Amino acid sequence: MILASASPLPLILSVLAALAYLLPAALMHRMSVRSAHAWVAVAWLLQGILLVSGLLGEPPHFGFAPALSVTAWLVAAVYAIESLIYPQLPTRWTLSTIGAAAVLLAYMFPGGPMSPSTSVWLPLHLAFGIACYGLFGIAVVHAWFMNHAEKRIRQGKDSQSGLPLLTLERLTYRFVAAGFVLLSATLVVGMLFGEVVYGHAWRWDHKTVFSVLSWLTFAVLLVGRTGFGWRGKRAATMLYTGSAFLLLAYVGSRFVMEIVLSRTP
Incomplete structure (x- = not known):
């Protein structure tokens, strides 16, 4: 609203x-x-x-x-x-x-x-969660740059990336790894200290389901990249999919509550 x-x-x-x-x-x-x-x-x-x-x-x-x-x-x-x-x-x-x-x-x-009764730990929990959004957001931006540069190279044009592709790729997945660590910490805090942070125990709502799906997607991506050398379009698709799940986890659920249902959780 x-x-x-x-x-x-x-x-x-x-x-x-x-x-x-x-x-x-x-x-x-x-x-x-x-x-x-x-x-x-x-x-x-x-x-x-x-x-x-x-x-x-x-x-x-x-x-x-x-x-x-x-x-x-x-x-x-x-x-x-x-x-x-x-x-x-x-x-x-x-x-x-x-x-x-x-x-x-x-x-x-x-x-x-x-709520005035909100735990003092909730802002910290939100900060970790939003930091995840930022890290994965910059990873998505870099992945788009990388895919765009690869496409231009295949067409025989200047990549316009400003950086060697390997450097751009390393930066992309460093942000993914850092975001994965923060996402893992956020989920662990919610699972173990849900009553302290939210005032209720861990529960399987839409936000939790999409967060876990996001975590699993990024875990598969990092394992695939490290163990099987995933690169290019396959790795980028996994990154986009995990980021979409993460976006739906908080932003999507809040959008539905605030705009579609016209109430704040």
């Missing part, structure tokens, strides 16, 4: 952040790379302020759209750090467009207020 804020400040910050993301994307052929990076940095900071204000507000709010916004924010942060380590990595303005859409979506659908 859409929750209108009593203060115009969130709307102003959301519009400014979206414009700061979109401006370099719209003017990418007429704006220097340095100026474009500066605009994206401003947008990223404004988006961070909005996310913190939502999570630390009175009462704190969270839902499917803020979860997507945090994911986009983390992906942008990781990509910016990578660009410093690998300057040849090309700027991808599609990410700026996604960032702008995520900011506006989070304003329109800020989620529901968290």
Whole structure:
């Protein structure tokens, strides 16, 4: 459901952040790379302020759209750090467009207020879960770059990847491995300490089923890659499938609760 804020400040910050993301994307052929990076940095900071204000507000709010916004924010942060380590990595303005859409979506659908009785451990649990989204999100972005580069190479064109394919592939699956570790920790915490974190024991609801399916998919992917040398389209398909399951686990279930059923869990 859409929750209108009593203060115009969130709307102003959301519009400014979206414009700061979109401006370099719209003017990418007429704006220097340095100026474009500066605009994206401003947008990223404004988006961070909005996310913190939502999570630390009175009462704190969270839902499917803020979860997507945090994911986009983390992906942008990781990509910016990578660009410093690998300057040849090309700027991808599609990410700026996604960032702008995520900011506006989070304003329109800020989620529901968290219960005052919420455990102090729940925000930490959410942080681990959202970090998983960010790591797998950047892995999906890298896999798309890799597949696009491979396709261009087969067509006899410049790959435009900015990095050797093997380097891009290693980066992709390092993010997958790191995300898998965090996802495993998140599931273990939910399984062993569910009553402390959620106020109820572990239960097999839609979120749990999709989370476990995601974990199994990534486990098969990592075993297949390490033990059987899976690469290319097969490995990328497994990555996309596991990420889709993970997206359905929290964002999908919250979307149904908030938008389809018009109630907050």
